Amino acid sequence: MAESVSTETAEAPFMTTRWTGLVEAIRSKAYWLTILFLSLIAAAGAAAGVHAKLIGSLEAYGASREIPWGILISTYVFFAVTSTGLCIVSASGHVFGVKVLAPVAKRALFLAVATILGGFFVIFFEIENPFRMAIYNVVSPNLTSNIWWMGTLYGAFIVFATVEYYLLLRRKYRYAVMVGFVGVIVDIAANSNLGAVFGMLGGHEYWYGPFMPIYFIASAMMSGVGAIILFSLAAYKIGREKMEPAMKRALEVTTRIASLLIAVILFFTVWNFITGFAGSIAKQAAIDSLLTGPYAFNFWVLEMGIGMIIPLVLFVKSKGTNLGMMALGSAMMMFGIFFMRYDLVVVGQIVPLQYDLEVNEYQGLLSYTPSWHEIAVVIGGIALVGLFFLLGERAFGGHKVEAHEGGEH
Amino acid sequence: MNISSRIPDQPEPDKNGIIPEMERRQFLKLGLAITGIFAGGTLLSAASVVDQVFASRQEFADQYPYKPHYSMVIRQDNCIDCERCIEACAATNHVPEYGYRTRILEQVHTESANRRIEFIPVLCNQCNNPACVRACPTKATYKDQQNGIVRVDKEKCIGCKTCMSACPNNGRYYNEETKSVDKCDFCFETRLSKGETLTACAEACPAKVRIFGDLSDPQSEVYQRVHDIEKAVWVQRPETGVKPNVFYTKG
Numbered sequence: 001m002a003e004s005v006s007t008e009t010a011e012a013p014f015m016t017t018r019w020t021g022l023v024e025a026i027r028s029k030a031y032w033l034t035i036l037f038l039s040l041i042a043a044a045g046a047a048a049g050v051h052a053k054l055i056g057s058l059e060a061y062g063a064s065r066e067i068p069w070g071i072l073i074s075t076y077v078f079f080a081v082t083s084t085g086l087c088i089v090s091a092s093g094h095v096f097g098v099k100v101l102a103p104v105a106k107r108a109l110f111l112a113v114a115t116i117l118g119g120f121f122v123i124f125f126e127i128e129n130p131f132r133m134a135i136y137n138v139v140s141p142n143l144t145s146n147i148w149w150m151g152t153l154y155g156a157f158i159v160f161a162t163v164e165y166y167l168l169l170r171r172k173y174r175y176a177v178m179v180g181f182v183g184v185i186v187d188i189a190a191n192s193n194l195g196a197v198f199g200m201l202g203g204h205e206y207w208y209g210p211f212m213p214i215y216f217i218a219s220a221m222m223s224g225v226g227a228i229i230l231f232s233l234a235a236y237k238i239g240r241e242k243m244e245p246a247m248k249r250a251l252e253v254t255t256r257i258a259s260l261l262i263a264v265i266l267f268f269t270v271w272n273f274i275t276g277f278a279g280s281i282a283k284q285a286a287i288d289s290l291l292t293g294p295y296a297f298n299f300w301v302l303e304m305g306i307g308m309i310i311p312l313v314l315f316v317k318s319k320g321t322n323l324g325m326m327a328l329g330s331a332m333m334m335f336g337i338f339f340m341r342y343d344l345v346v347v348g349q350i351v352p353l354q355y356d357l358e359v360n361e362y363q364g365l366l367s368y369t370p371s372w373h374e375i376a377v378v379i380g381g382i383a384l385v386g387l388f389f390l391l392g393e394r395a396f397g398g399h400k401v402e403a404h405e406g407g408e409h
Numbered sequence: 410m411n412i413s414s415r416i417p418d419q420p421e422p423d424k425n426g427i428i429p430e431m432e433r434r435q436f437l438k439l440g441l442a443i444t445g446i447f448a449g450g451t452l453l454s455a456a457s458v459v460d461q462v463f464a465s466r467q468e469f470a471d472q473y474p475y476k477p478h479y480s481m482v483i484r485q486d487n488c489i490d491c492e493r494c495i496e497a498c499a500a501t502n503h504v505p506e507y508g509y510r511t512r513i514l515e516q517v518h519t520e521s522a523n524r525r526i527e528f529i530p531v532l533c534n535q536c537n538n539p540a541c542v543r544a545c546p547t548k549a550t551y552k553d554q555q556n557g558i559v560r561v562d563k564e565k566c567i568g569c570k571t572c573m574s575a576c577p578n579n580g581r582y583y584n585e586e587t588k589s590v591d592k593c594d595f596c597f598e599t600r601l602s603k604g605e606t607l608t609a610c611a612e613a614c615p616a617k618v619r620i621f622g623d624l625s626d627p628q629s630e631v632y633q634r635v636h637d638i639e640k641a642v643w644v645q646r647p648e649t650g651v652k653p654n655v656f657y658t659k660g
Contacts, residue, residue: 056585057583058507058583058585065508065573065581065582066579068570068573068583069574126569127567127568128566128567128568128570128583128588129567129568130567132547132564132565132566132567133546133547133567136546136548136565136567137546137547137567140547140548140565141546141548142543142545142546144543144544145543145544145546146544147544147546147569147571148546148547151546197544197571200543200544201540201544201574201575202540202577202648202649202650202651203575203576203577203646353578353579353646354514354531354578354645354646356646357514357529358516359514359529360514360516360517361515362514
């Protein structure tokens with residue numbers, strides 16, 4: 001399939017046309033008002049985060065001794081995992097030679113950086129002493145710590161991705177491919193370590209085991225394709241641009257991949273739960289909370305319904321060509337995935353560590369409710385990613401991709 | 410829990426914690442190594458016999474070469490929940506209202522023939538294979554090479570709380586005053602390093618529940634109790650493989 005398309009990509013007209021629609025759009029008031037609006041929301045999120053730091057997380061955040069990781073961590077996971085997915089989409093297009101995906105490669109790379117920066121924004125306010133982190137991550141690294149590797153590798157990824165994007169702009173494609181190759185490996189390693197942050201915590205039975213890093217990479221691809229469909233369609237909507245055939249084809253293929261990956265994650269979820277029922281009572285309690293307990297709405301409606309089943313139906317019905325259905329499907333998908341991450345992080349902690357001990361203190365499930373400070377920081381992070389997206393479209397002319405043949409080798 | 414009962418054809422202990430004879434012999438051989446026998450749906454039995462422990466002593470000493478090797482044995486059934494240990498701990502270590510380094514859990518046995526309530530004092534287990542130390546990104550929490558205590562270098566703590574998530578026993582909390590994760594250090598900073606020989610909780614306990622001492626010294630009471638074949642000894646959450654240095658027993 002890729003072969004037949006590659007010729008189409010090579011002669012696609014969009015490579016030479018100017019994106020006049022976008023130029024008009026960015027001059028419009030609506031564009032700048034949106035920029036202003038998103039900036040204010042991001043600033044409000046940052047202000048909430050700074051205020052939380054001043055009054056202390058104990059008072060400002062909903063997280064606790066028993067549930068130390070709340071919505072800030074889950075939002076970080078949401079952004080970081082999406083970033084890896086976008087990086088894989090990008091690398092498929094311009095590093096690994098899946099030419100049909102080439103038209104989305106540059107935008108995906110840019111958004112991979114934008115989303116991880118959104119993640120860093122959120123986690124900056126989660127980490128109690130971020131300035132100590134800057135020092136001691138360097139002078140006192142613990143190489144057995146997954147969270148050390150995760151943070152360091154995602155940090156390195158930003159550097160590689162930025163250099164890669166710069167090389168693409170300068171049309172130094174051969175170097176861009178080399179840097180992109182290293183970048184995607186670093187990013188996948190970062191993502192796996194993020195999975196292992198949870199998977200290697202033996203005290204939490206819902207997380208513990210090799211499932212997490214494997215699930216995280218499959219999940220990354222799912223949210224990566226969801227994000228690139230959503231952002232590409234949004235870019236064309238904003239630019240009021242007629243979509244070029246090669247871009248249409250890229251999104252058609254991406255939509256098919258999205259359907260496949262939703263099926264993969266459904267499969268993973270089913271087996272994670274079925275094996276859980278043969279496991280410890282703590283893991284069963286966590287799964288029960290999702291199936292029939294306090295997280296049942298999140299699981300069935302937000303994760304399964306909005307995050308996977310309806311998008312899957314929409315994607316299949318759209319045949320990859322009905323852009324309205326694809327836009328709706330991918331938007332629902334990203335919304336659902338946000339709660340998928342939330343449930344993953346929170347449900348992993350709601351079963352008390354001493355549940356098996358059957359003591360009065362730990363009879364039922366623990367509870368966590370995000371505080372307004374936490375929610376404000378999360379919304380600020382989302383606004384920041386939206387802001388980067390809009391600015392990026394303007395600054396880099398819609399992330400236009402030219403055929404690699406046209407550049408310097 | 411009746412660990413000497415014999416049920417030949419049952420490889421695993423049942424819900425009442427009955428452990429077959431062969432199984433028992435097997436784990437007795439392990440000496441101090443803590444095996445994964447699940448007892449009573451709660452804690453694990455770990456027992457040792459003196460000669461077998463001596464046989465494994467070198468191996469043990471090589472792996473955990475602490476001198477002294479601080480350890481605590483908790484005589485669970487002696488605890489009356491007076492909470493003097495918690496008060497002494499908080500006063501000694503400046504533990505804030507919202508936190509605790511040690512607490513007492515309450516276990517109710519509705520179907521018990523005699524005692525219905527048991528109190529279970531809990532604290533950091535100062536594990537030999539601590540999950541928190543592995544997970545900490547900056548080595549802010551570390552195993553003291555001299556005495557085996559799991560300590561925290563407050564200056565290095567970035568407050569990511571991974572150690573809190575990693576600890577299988579809920580031994581840690583974030584201290585807003587010190588801007589660092591805080592935990593029991595067997596009173597090393599406040600007492601042991603200043604020449605005291607007991608932790609504040611052990612000293613304050615009126616019922617001699619908390620026996621504190623050097624596990625590498627065969628003359629010490631902790632050593633004697635951990636290596637007493639007549640008594641069941643167990644640890645919390647053995648399945649996590651962290652190898653605690655806080656042991657539980659009765660009598």
